[in-house]
Amino acid sequence: MRNGKIMAVIPAYNEEQVIGKTIQQVKSYVDKIVVINDGSTDRTKEVCEELGVAIVSYRPNRGKGYAIYQGVQYFLKSDFEFLFTIDGDGQHRPEYIPLFLKKFRNDPEVGMVIASRFGTEDWIYNMPFLRKLSNLLSRFGLWILYNGFIVEDPQNGFRAYRREAVKRLNFSQSRRKRYGFEAETEVLIDARIKGIKISTIHLPSIYFEDRKSKFSLFRDTWTIPGVMVKHFFKRKPWLYRHRFK
Numbered sequence: 001m002r003n004g005k006i007m008a009v010i011p012a013y014n015e016e017q018v019i020g021k022t023i024q025q026v027k028s029y030v031d032k033i034v035v036i037n038d039g040s041t042d043r044t045k046e047v048c049e050e051l052g053v054a055i056v057s058y059r060p061n062r063g064k065g066y067a068i069y070q071g072v073q074y075f076l077k078s079d080f081e082f083l084f085t086i087d088g089d090g091q092h093r094p095e096y097i098p099l100f101l102k103k104f105r106n107d108p109e110v111g112m113v114i115a116s117r118f119g120t121e122d123w124i125y126n127m128p129f130l131r132k133l134s135n136l137l138s139r140f141g142l143w144i145l146y147n148g149f150i151v152e153d154p155q156n157g158f159r160a161y162r163r164e165a166v167k168r169l170n171f172s173q174s175r176r177k178r179y180g181f182e183a184e185t186e187v188l189i190d191a192r193i194k195g196i197k198i199s200t201i202h203l204p205s206i207y208f209e210d211r212k213s214k215f216s217l218f219r220d221t222w223t224i225p226g227v228m229v230k231h232f233f234k235r236k237p238w239l240y241r242h243r244f245k
Helices: 017-024 042-052 064-076 094-106 123-126 130-147 163-168 184-193 219-235 238-243
Strands: 006-012 032-038 054-058 083-084 108-116 157-160 197-202
Touching: 006 017, 006 064, 006 094, 017 032, 017 042, 017 054, 032 042, 032 064, 042 157, 054 064, 054 094, 064 083, 064 163, 064 184, 083 094, 083 163, 094 108, 094 157, 108 163, 108 184, 130 184, 130 219, 157 163, 184 197, 184 219, 184 238, 219 238
Parallel strands: 006 032, 006 083, 032 054, 108 197
Antiparallel strands: 083 157, 108 157
C-alpha cells in the first residue's frame, strides 16, 4: 500500500528537540510527511525545513485539534489514499504503521484505525496515573452516552484513516479560538454517529521522564467530558442505532 498512497500529518508545538528524529523515523513508512507547525516559538520550523518536509505554519498556537484540521485540509487537496496522524513528540512508534495498513487490507469496511495502549506494559507501568484516569473517564463517557461505544484508548493520537472516511468526518472546530485535545474525542463521536467502522490495534508508546506533556490535566480533562455531553444532546445518538458497528 505504498506508491504515493500514504500521508503522515504531524502536529508539532515547540518540538525542536525531537521533531527531527520523529521525521526521520516516519519517512521510512510513508510517501509524504506534512508537519503542522502550531505556533512554535522555538526552532521546530527550521528543523523541518532542513529535512525538506512539507510545512504548514501559523501563529499563535491554536491547539492540536486545529493543527489536525489544517493537516486534513492539506490531505484532501491531494490524491493520497491513507492519512496517518502522528504526534511530533516522539511518543508514537512509526514502525507499526504497516500493522495499521494490514487492518485496512483485511477489512475493506474499516474506515479508521486507532492505536490503543490499553493492556500494554506502557499502560500498566509507564503511563502517568492521572493520564490513565483521564483516559478511563473518557472511555466510560463514550460507552455510557453513545450506546455502548467502546474505544479502548480514546485519547491516543496515533490514528489512520481511509480517504473515504476523512471526506465524511468533520475535523473542524466549532467557534473556538483554541481547539485542543478534545478534537480527537469529537472525531470519534462523529465516526460513531455516521456509522464509520473503527478498528483497534494494541501498540506500546514511549514515555519520556524529562518531557512535559502538552496535555493539560486540568483544562483538557474537563473539556473532553464537556464535548461528549454537548454532542449527546445535539446529535441524539439514540436515533442512529442502526449505524453502529
